[in-house]
Amino acid sequence: AQSVTQPDIHITVSEGASLELRCNYSYGATPYLFWYVQSPGQGLQLLLKYFSGDTLVQGIKGFEAEFKRSQSSFNLRKPSVHWSDAAEYFCAVGGSGNTGKLIFGQGTTLQVKP
Amino acid sequence: DTGVSQNPRHKITKRGQNVTFRCDPISEHNRLYWYRQTLGQGPEFLTYFQNEAQLEKSRLLSDRFSAERPKGSFSTLEIQRTEQGDSAMYLCASSPSLEPRYAFFGQGTRLTVV
Numbered sequence: 665a666q667s668v669t670q671p672d673i674h675i676t677v678s679e680g681a682s683l684e685l686r687c688n689y690s691y692g693a694t695p696y697l698f699w700y701v702q703s704p705g706q707g708l709q710l711l712l713k714y715f716s717g718d719t720l721v722q723g724i725k726g727f728e729a730e731f732k733r734s735q736s737s738f739n740l741r742k743p744s745v746h747w748s749d750a751a752e753y754f755c756a757v758g759g760s761g762n763t764g765k766l767i768f769g770q771g772t773t774l775q776v777k778p
Numbered sequence: 779d780t781g782v783s784q785n786p787r788h789k790i791t792k793r794g795q796n797v798t799f800r801c802d803p804i805s806e807h808n809r810l811y812w813y814r815q816t817l818g819q820g821p822e823f824l825t826y827f828q829n830e831a832q833l834e835k836s837r838l839l840s841d842r843f844s845a846e847r848p849k850g851s852f853s854t855l856e857i858q859r860t861e862q863g864d865s866a867m868y869l870c871a872s873s874p875s876l877e878p879r880y881a882f883f884g885q886g887t888r889l890t891v892v
């Protein structure tokens with residue numbers, strides 16, 4: 665069965681520091697991978713996605729992610745974090761078939777120190 | 779087009795009461811999804827529609843839950859005889875059937891059962 669693991673439940677970084685959020689997936693075929701961000705009490709906003717091709721994908725708000733098939737990982741990175749990046753981040757994998765159904769990790773809460 | 783719209787944004791209900799939520803997808807998006815998100819967890823898939831047809835239901839969708847999309851446009855999710863364990867954020871998403879991977883989420887409905 666497909667699954668997504670985000671090993672870090674909570675991460676704190678200083679403003680201006682670099683960020684990496686980890687995501688590991690379990691999927692039998694070529695996965696469709698996503699990162700979403702959620703501010704408190706809000707819905708999900710898509711940061712970036714990987715379907716095929718270049719394994720380094722660029723997203724909104726200066727985020728990028730790298731797909732590594734050998735490690736079953738899709739880690740999210742940002743070179744310099746802003747206070748407004750504090751939020752919850754979810755990695756997701758597209759389910760089997762072509763349903764569009766998503767399987768989410770449990771999320772990583774990012775806190776940004778001034 | 780203002781994106782996926784969900785109403786109400788917040789709902790407080792007494793245990794045992796019935797509640798109904800509404801989701802208006804992005805215009806011309808054939809697919810509509812419902813997810814549930816409990817505190818500290820990632821969203822979990824509940825069900826999805828292709829036009830008015832409900833194509834898949836998760837085991838999470840107990841007999842007390844029913845979802846409809848009668849005209850293939852807006853959808854409703856009803857919970858009968860609510861329980862405290864139903865307290866969660868209920869998220870709706872929509873996508874075009876030709877590219878179901880491009881799902882857009884609404885702001886969600888926060889349900890609190892007291």
